[in-house]
Amino acid sequence: MPRFPTLSIPTSLCAIALGGCLASAHAAHPLVTDDTGTQDSGNWQFEANTDHTRTREAGVTTWERELNLALTRGVTPNLDLAVNLPWLRNTATGAAAASGIGDATLLAKWRFFDNDSGWTLGLRPELTLPTGSESKGLGNGRTTTSLTLLSQLEQGAWTWLANAGVTYNDNQAGDRKHLWAASTAVVYSISDAWKLAADIGIARAAAPGARNEKYTLVGLIHPMGDALDLDIGWRHAKGDGASASTLGVGLTLRW
Numbered sequence: 001m002p003r004f005p006t007l008s009i010p011t012s013l014c015a016i017a018l019g020g021c022l023a024s025a026h027a028a029h030p031l032v033t034d035d036t037g038t039q040d041s042g043n044w045q046f047e048a049n050t051d052h053t054r055t056r057e058a059g060v061t062t063w064e065r066e067l068n069l070a071l072t073r074g075v076t077p078n079l080d081l082a083v084n085l086p087w088l089r090n091t092a093t094g095a096a097a098a099s100g101i102g103d104a105t106l107l108a109k110w111r112f113f114d115n116d117s118g119w120t121l122g123l124r125p126e127l128t129l130p131t132g133s134e135s136k137g138l139g140n141g142r143t144t145t146s147l148t149l150l151s152q153l154e155q156g157a158w159t160w161l162a163n164a165g166v167t168y169n170d171n172q173a174g175d176r177k178h179l180w181a182a183s184t185a186v187v188y189s190i191s192d193a194w195k196l197a198a199d200i201g202i203a204r205a206a207a208p209g210a211r212n213e214k215y216t217l218v219g220l221i222h223p224m225g226d227a228l229d230l231d232i233g234w235r236h237a238k239g240d241g242a243s244a245s246t247l248g249v250g251l252t253l254r255w
Contacts, residue, residue, distance in 0.1 A: 029068075029250035030219040030233020031199050033161045033185035036111045036122035036152040039074030039254065045082075046071055049231075049250025057242035065089040066102070068250075078111040085131075088138050102132040103139045109150070122150040124165075134172075142170040148181075159187040163201075175206040187221075195221040197233070205239055213239035227254050 027034035029049040039045050047070040055062040065088070072082040086102035106127045113121035126146040132139025148165030167179040183201025190196060199217035219233030228251065235246040 028221075028229075028231075028252070030217065030221075030231050030235070030248050031161070031185050031187075031197055032201055032215065032217060032235070033163050033183040033199050034109075034124060034148065034150050035159070035161055036109075036120040036150045038078055038080045038109055038111055038122075039072055040077050041074050043074040044072065044255050045074075046253045047250065049248055051246050051248035053244050053246040055242055055244040060093050062092040063090070080109045082107050082109070088132070090137055098133075098136040098138060100133055100136060100138050103144075104129045104131045111150075118154040120152045122152075124148040124150055140169070140171055142172065144169050144171075157189040159189075161185040161187070169206055171206075174208065176204065176208060179204045179206060185217075193223060195223070197221060199235075207240070210240045213237060228252065 028037075029047060047068070050065070050067045053064040053066070055064070067087040068084060069086075070082055070084040072080050074080055084105040084107070086104075087100070088102045089097060089099035091097040106129070107124060109122055109124045111120055111122040113119075124147070126148075128140070128144040128146070130139050130141050130143060134141035144167060146165055146167040148163050151162040153160045162182075162184045164182045165180065167181070169175060169177050169179050171177065181201060181203035183199065185197060185199035187195055187197045197217075197219040199219070200215065202212050202214050205211060205213050215235055215237040217233055217235040219231060222230040224230065230249075230251050232249045233247075235248070237244045237246070
């Protein structure tokens with residue numbers, strides 16, 4: 001996940017950026033909480049989204065602008081493989097801007113349970129590679145691994161999602177190496193063309209001694225048939241005195 005060791009930014013701001021974006025590039029944008037849906041054998045999905053995050057603490061304002069590109073391939077009806085590559089631009093009061101490729105992520109999604117009554121379970125293992133520059137604050141500097149349990153319940157126009165995950169955050173910055181996160185979301189289909197979403201979550205802060213980070217999110221998804229979705233979302237995250245607000249938009253294309 002993105003780190004900012006070379007900028008004059010309090011450590012808690014880095015933790016906010018980590019907790020607020022935890023899994024966001026891997027769930028259906030703008031949600032942080034992921035679903036159990038897969039693409040089916042031989043199908044593809046391409047996602048492009050951008051998130052603009054402003055963090056404030058002790059008179060310091062930090063901006064993180066992130067562009068994520070993700071490509072997913074359906075291997076079997078219940079198994080997807082995907083790769084995600086972010087581009088980042090970080091700026092802070094009194095510090096030079098840094099921009100470039102962030103840490104790439106390889107992941108899989110396996111739906112292993114379906115009771116045919118709307119409830120499904122899945123697992124999402126992830127491997128985050130140190131492709132971003134650690135010296136510029138664009139990467140973690142070491143490989144990290146995560147495993148997330150996914151749950152989804154569909155009842156009529158309502159869909160309820162829940163995630164619980166653990167991360168081994170290998171790093172040289174002295175941050176905690178064993179992290180966890182939990183979240184839940186509700187999606188309501190107003191019509192075939194519009195969906196409302198609400199998402200909340202909590203995560204263990206990476207910074208030693210820091211309190212847990214929390215976020216709330218609201219979003220709107222506009223399916224345009226089965227092949228294209230457009231979305232917009234707003235997220236607010238808070239932890240250890242710092243707060244972050246994120247506005248994001250995205251599109252999803254399937255074929």
